[in-house]
Amino acid sequence: MSQMIFEKIHTIPTAEELLDKAFRRANRARKGKTVKSESSRRRADESMLLTATNILSDNLANVVRQFPSFDNIPEFYRELADILVGVDVLKTNIASVQWAGEKIHELGRLSVGKMRHSSDSSTIRKAAYGRMSSIVNDVDKNLRLLNYARNILRKLPAVGMEPTIVIAGYPNVGKSSFVAMVSSATPEVASYPFTTKGLAVGHFRVGNVRCQIVDTPGLLDRPLGERNEIELQAISALKHLGDVLLFIVDPSGTCGYEPDDQMRLLKEVREHILMPVLVAANKVDLLDEAPGSGFDATMSTLTGVGVDEVMERMVSMIDMEKYNEKLEALMELD
Numbered sequence: 210m211s212q213m214i215f216e217k218i219h220t221i222p223t224a225e226e227l228l229d230k231a232f233r234r235a236n237r238a239r240k241g242k243t244v245k246s247e248s249s250r251r252r253a254d255e256s257m258l259l260t261a262t263n264i265l266s267d268n269l270a271n272v273v274r275q276f277p278s279f280d281n282i283p284e285f286y287r288e289l290a291d292i293l294v295g296v297d298v299l300k301t302n303i304a305s306v307q308w309a310g311e312k313i314h315e316l317g318r319l320s321v322g323k324m325r326h327s328s329d330s331s332t333i334r335k336a337a338y339g340r341m342s343s344i345v346n347d348v349d350k351n352l353r354l355l356n357y358a359r360n361i362l363r364k365l366p367a368v369g370m371e372p373t374i375v376i377a378g379y380p381n382v383g384k385s386s387f388v389a390m391v392s393s394a395t396p397e398v399a400s401y402p403f404t405t406k407g408l409a410v411g412h413f414r415v416g417n418v419r420c421q422i423v424d425t426p427g428l429l430d431r432p433l434g435e436r437n438e439i440e441l442q443a444i445s446a447l448k449h450l451g452d453v454l455l456f457i458v459d460p461s462g463t464c465g466y467e468p469d470d471q472m473r474l475l476k477e478v479r480e481h482i483l484m485p486v487l488v489a490a491n492k493v494d495l496l497d498e499a500p501g502s503g504f505d506a507t508m509s510t511l512t513g514v515g516v517d518e519v520m521e522r523m524v525s526m527i528d529m530e531k532y533n534e535k536l537e538a539l540m541e542l543d
């Protein structure tokens with residue numbers, strides 16, 4: 210039960226590619242037709258123009274159709290699309306492409322009508338070709354932007370409706386290491402901050418229940434307005450996805466940040482979310498003594514010590530009753 214609404218958007222052609230394709234097909238439509246008499250010449254021009262018109266308007270309409278209506282998609286995906294590209298930007302560019310497709314359709318229809326009352330169908334066809342080319346060239350920038358957006362949006366993970374653990378914490382504390390250890394996901398792990406730049410979803414099973422775990426980018430303790438695009442994705446996941454949150458702290462400080470700063474972030478996060486939180490101190494393999502107070506669990510995502518216990522506690526914290534209510538609410542939306 211997981212789907213990703215941007216996954217099926219195909220590569221979006223440039224103006225040049227569209228025009229090449231349309232005029233190539235149009236030329237092919239002429240082949241085989243004799244051009245001896247005026248009426249047969251007109252038929253050839255008509256068939257060329259109709260072919261070019263259809264290819265262009267169908268392809269442009271198809272670009273538009275592939276994008277979901279941004280007003281009707283899950284909040285989580287709308288927010289991500291807004292962070293990564295801008296929903297208004299997307300809508301404006303889609304509208305331009307739609308307009309171009311309709312304009313070309315109309316132009317083709319009118320020009321074919323004109324041909325029927327003219328002795329010079331070829332001039333009419335060439336004039337129509339010229340105007341179509343300029344309409345398509347005008348939306349080249351829109352097509353390119355939509356293709357750029359498509360390449361970004363299709364990388365978003367599919368998020369299912371399964372019970373969900375979201376991981377959060379400062380950069381470099383071991384979030385991805387934890388996710389890699391307990392689930393099917395293989396996130397990138399590295400010894401520098403902001404390694405994780407987007408969201409990743411892994412799966413695991415508890416008995417016969419399938420759950421998912423969401424790895425998020427690191428968050429710094431700072432005002433919302435100063436957060437970068439990478440952090441905003443993490444916040445979006447916190448707001449919309451989790452049934453329970455694992456907040457990882459690195460009390461060793463090898464992540465490059467003070468434990469006090471990390472604890473301040475925890476406080477801020479708690480103020481903004483409703484789900485239960487488990488606070489785990491990580492990298493205990495580096496500590497000589499117990500990691501101080503404020504932690505519900507300790508672990509090392511390097512050696513594996515304590516990881517199973519953290520996982521068991523997280524799963525037991527998922528309020529299945531609440532989860533089922535959420536699921537029912539989502540079903541009703543469909």
Ligand SMILES: Nc1nc2c(ncn2[C@@H]2O[C@H](COP(=O)(O)OP(=O)(O)OP(=O)(O)O)[C@@H](O)[C@H]2O)c(=O)[nH]1
Nearest residue numbers: 380381382383384385386399403404405427510511
């Ligand atoms: N000693 C020790 N190192 C660890 C442990 N867990 C993770 N690390 C190391 O800490 C660094 C950061 O780990 P990641 O899992 O990439 O951390 P992250 O929180 O996902 O980082 P960002 O994605 O950048 O926010 C890596 O070099 C890991 O090998 C641990 O328990 N002990």
Ligand SMILES: [Mg+2]
Nearest residue numbers: 384385404405
């Ligand atoms: Mg990471």
